[in-house]
Amino acid sequence: MQHGDIWRGVDLLAEHNDLTPSGLARLAGLDATAFNKSKRMGKDGRLRWPSTESISRALSAVGAGFDDFAALVEGRRGMTAPLIGFAQAGSDGFFDDAGFPLGGSWEEVRFPGDEADGSLYALEVSGDSMEPAYRAGDRIVVSPTAQVRTGDRVVAKTVEGEVMAKVLTRRTQSKVELASLNTDHKTRTFKPAELAWIARILWVSQ
Numbered sequence: 001m002q003h004g005d006i007w008r009g010v011d012l013l014a015e016h017n018d019l020t021p022s023g024l025a026r027l028a029g030l031d032a033t034a035f036n037k038s039k040r041m042g043k044d045g046r047l048r049w050p051s052t053e054s055i056s057r058a059l060s061a062v063g064a065g066f067d068d069f070a071a072l073v074e075g076r077r078g079m080t081a082p083l084i085g086f087a088q089a090g091s092d093g094f095f096d097d098a099g100f101p102l103g104g105s106w107e108e109v110r111f112p113g114d115e116a117d118g119s120l121y122a123l124e125v126s127g128d129s130m131e132p133a134y135r136a137g138d139r140i141v142v143s144p145t146a147q148v149r150t151g152d153r154v155v156a157k158t159v160e161g162e163v164m165a166k167v168l169t170r171r172t173q174s175k176v177e178l179a180s181l182n183t184d185h186k187t188r189t190f191k192p193a194e195l196a197w198i199a200r201i202l203w204v205s206q
Helices: 003-016 021-027 052-062 066-073
Strands: 079-085 108-111 121-124 139-143 153-158 163-171 176-179 188-190 195-205
Touching: 003 021, 003 052, 003 066, 021 052, 052 066, 153 176
Parallel strands: 079 121
Antiparallel strands: 079 108, 121 139, 139 195, 153 163, 153 195, 163 176, 176 188
């Protein structure tokens, strides 16, 4: 990220929230001139950068995260996905047979991305089987359409309704092996017919 990229991200953050740079600074509890263009270069021509604290306060003021800011800096539009709890995911009526979420009014999770995909959804992690990569409360974005390969981190649902976040370690015509990153949990083996679907994890919000 270059000097101009960071400041463009600040300008876009303000614009996307119907604010001027000065308005964003005031909302964040900063001096109204903190994000002004006059503050971006010293009289001696040296570049001035916004502090991490000022960006953090601006993001907090508009309810955005650093991933959202990075998407603005890099020119990505950002995406949203419906958030479904693991308990809900294990209940009947939330997914079709292919693992696609069915209609409903859910909270939405924002994440970086620039390709529209209405099949994506998010799950809130519970339990400790995927620590230290994913902890309880983290939100993972899942794609039921993405190709799943050995070694991918996935979410799987059994025909009995259990939903789990695992690593796909082996997949044959006769068995599917799903491992936990937490070594306190053993690798689990299923017959293909015992799994309703497997979907690849694309992104995690921690």
